[in-house]
Amino acid sequence: MRILVQRVKQANVVVEGQRVADITKGLVLFVGIGKDDTVSEMEYLCKKISNLRIFEDEQGKMNLDIRQVKGKVLSVSQFTLYANTKKGNRPGFDQSAGPEMARERWKEFNNLLRRNGLEVAEGIFGAHMEVELVNDGPVTIWLDSKDPC
Template sequence: MRVILQRVAQASVKIEKKKISEIKSGFLLLVGFKDGDGQREIDYLAHKIANVRVFSDSDEKMNLNIKQAAGMVLSVSQFTLYAATRKGNRPSFTEAQAPELAEENYQRFNAALRAEGLKVSEGIFGANMQVELVNDGPVTIIYDTENN
């Protein structure tokens, strides 16, 4: 399982020019699953993301987690996180989890984030989305359960 976390001042998702989700300060999460990913990876990353301390405290040090900073999450599924690019010029996505299972895991991941006490907005799985964000910092962290 891979998640690209970006700390944002704001972020939104549009589909066909219609805004379907938006947040103010918090995290934009780009979420991808590969074959074999399941509840263990979901629970692990939900806990890590809920507790990562990347928001500034009163001394301007990154010392607060998203709950302490009253932030929100915008979670967007993105199978292209598992693009294989070593050969040729056209990425292969054979490592990405089958869509039916990936959609179930995406919903389970968002539920796990909510169980951690986070406010979560979502994109729509499998849709062609336009994602807008204002990266704050910038702070970008890559989580990969194979490299934890």
């Protein structure tokens, strides 16, 4: 599982001209599901995201997690995080989960976040989305369940 985490002041998703999700202060998660991802990897990343201290305290230090700042999550499924560009110029996606598995795991991951006490808004799985965000910092973090940092 690969997740690009961005700390934001606000973010929204538009599909076919309609706003389908929006958040204020919080995290945008671009979530890629790999074909070999396990439930334990999802649980690990859910816990990691819930506890990442990447919001500033009164002294301006990144010392607070998303719950402490009453932030929200916008989760966007993005299979292109598994792009393989080693060979040729056209990306391959053979390590991405198939659509059925990816949809199921993405929904399950979002529910894990909710069970951890986070408010989660979702993009539309498989849709062509316009994602607009105001990155705060900028703070952008890469998480990979196969290569924990």
